[in-house]
Amino acid sequence: MSPFSAAARNPSKAAFSSPRAWASSASSNPAVACRGIRSDNVKIRINSLLNMSFDQVYRPAGRAYSSTMKHSTETMREAVAAVFVYQDELFVIRRQPWLRAFPGYLAFPGGKVxxxxxxxxxDHPLLQPFQPVLVEALRRELLEELGYDLGQALERGEVLSVDRVGTAVTPPFERVRFSAHHFRIRLRRRPRFRPDHEEIAWGGWVDRRALWQEFRQGRHLMVVAMRNLVAAMAREGTAAQVHPFNLVYDPERELPVLELIAGIGSIPVPSNTLPPARFTNALLIGDEGSPRCLVDPSPESPEVLKRLLATLETRPPDRLLITHHHPDHHQFAPEIARRLGIPLLCTPVTARRLGTLFGEGYLEGVELHLLDEGDQVTRWLDRPVLTHRLPGHDDGMIGLAPAGGPWFFVSDLIQTLGTVVIPEPEGDMQAYFDSLQRVIDRRPEVVIPSHGMPAGGTWLLEQTLEHRRVRERQIRELHAAGNDQEQMLDIIYRGLDPALRPLAAQNLRQHLRKLGYGA
Structure with a gap:
């Protein structure tokens, strides 16, 4: 039986609405003893994530990054991680789903220096080869996250060896970059860790081969460095070094392809999207022997298009799919389809809107395949990948999910960077509520948005829906008090940049229509 229970992979809504109760129930796990969650801190994190103003979500300022995705000029920050090993087992954690960085991902305990x-x-002989600042950071992080005193463990002879297996370096296209030193710590026996559940949803010992097998089954999210490390240790538990440890690509001519969940390549393509988002995640999905499907390629410029095409040279797609008609999901997509000689797939609504907004010649020379609910577009790990209608943000929008599988690509239903606008005329607030609930009811273990990183579980979907319900109650109360739309905007979005007021007004009107007040 897998050590990752269904509850650990995708905690229930009730558990998240009562963090203390969840921490209490988690402490019964025989693998670990858990420290409780401070519910006030959880509320602060939820509010900061979901109650973002439009000013935070849609800053009108120009981009402060290079679309060429070459090496960042940011200062590299150092971090540490502990790879605990006991016989053939590794100690891994699952990060909480509300964390901004890598929500719901499997990871090794650690943190920044x-x-x-x-x-x-x-001061111990096993640690003499390493920089004291890294050793101290490791000691502090393990004490904070696991309640584990590395110094005492060394004194008691519980540590057999310590070696550095590699350094994970954040890819160069990211603004904030870390150089994370991974230390393998071999133990004489299993310690009783006490994970801090403000950051850790689950922690436990897992057979190294079983862990890699579960990743290959698409059941876990891992960053590239951890995936490479787990793969190397599954092959050889005593592997001295891991090569490659980091993402391998040529930033001078290519875009990176991230395999954060097995069998899905995610290409962060610089696109003309709304800040704070900078990229649209173009997906590559398809088993060997099945059509490889490229989803939502939308390079912002001919230069980025050139890099995307270079990236696809070793991963040529057989078809191209557009989830909806907004430009940051299809810019240059028809040209890509024409150059590669592949069909373009979309819904009839999307095809009609593309023709209306961009001219009938926009899709000229492209073999167009129209999609309906439940159509199969490819296979993933021998499961059919099916289309799912997700109206609300756009009435022609579709998502993708494998039949009975663990993930759901939701396009613009949510994003992990901020809130989603329900635009006019293609948006509909009631349909948006329904689409959120539809995906929540499927209980995917991984949710993949078009903007921002994939997230574990349905927490963000649930909190997004609750945020909209809270906003709706606020609007209902303001309407009952006799406030008109302009007054509601002043109250709800106090201090908003005037340039962003039209976006806020659209969401307000969509809520009013849903409530039957007209707009």
Whole structure:
């Protein structure tokens, strides 16, 4: 039986609405003893994530990044991670779904180096080869996250060996970059860790081969470095070094392809989307022997198009799918289809809107295949990947999910970077509520948005729906008090940049229509 229970992979809504109760129930896991969650901190994180103003979500300022995705000029920050090994088992954690960075991902415990770490350190022969600041950061992080005192464990002879297996470097296209030093710590026996559940949803010991097998079955999210490390240790538990440890691509001519869940390549394509998003995730899905489907390629410029085409040279798609008609999901897509000689797939609504907005010649020379609910577009791990209508943000929008599978690509239903506008005329607030609930009811273990990183579980979907319900109650109360639309905007979006007021007004009118007040 897998050590990852269904509850650990996708905790229930009730569990998240009562963090203390969930922490209490999690503490019964025999693998770990858990420290409770401070519910006030959870509320702060939820509010900061979901109650973002339009000013935060749609900043009108120009981009502060290079679309060429070459090396960042950001200062590299250092971090540490502990790869605990006991016989053939590894200790792994699942990050909480409300964390901004890597929500719901499997990871090794650790964190960034603080300035105060330069003043401490552990004096022990097993740690002498390493920089004292990294040793102190490792000691502090393990104490904070797991309640584990590395210094005492060394003194008691519980640690057999410590070696550095590699350094994970954040890809160069990211604004914030880390150099994370991974230390393998071999133990004489299993310690009783006490994970801090403000950051850790689950922690436990897993057979190294079983862990890799479960990733290959598409059941877990992992960053590239962890995936490479787990793969190497599954092959050889005593592997001294891991090669490659990081993402391998040529940033001078290509775009990166991230396999965060097995069998799905995600290409962060610089696109003309709304800030704070900078990329649209173009997906590559398809088993060997099945059509490889390229989803939502939308390079922002001819230069980025050139890089995308270079990336596709070793992964040529057999078909191209557009989820909906907004430009940051199809810019240059017809040209890509023409150049590669592949068909373009979309819904009839999307095809009609593309013709209306961009001219009948926009799709000229493209073999067009129209999609309906439940159509199969390819296969993933021998499961059919089917289309699912997700109206609300756009009446022609579709998502993708494998039959009975663990993930759901939701396009613009949500994003992990902020809130979603329900635009006019293609948007509909009631349909948006219904689409959110539809995906929640499927209980996917991984949700993949078009903007932002994939997330584990349905927490963000649930909180997005609850956020909309709270907003709706606020609007109902303001309407009952006799406020008109302009007054509601002033109250709800106090201090909003005037340039963004039209976007806020669209969402307000969509809520009013749903409530039957007209707009």
């Amino acid at each position: 603080d300035g105060a770490d330069r003043e401490g350190g552990i």
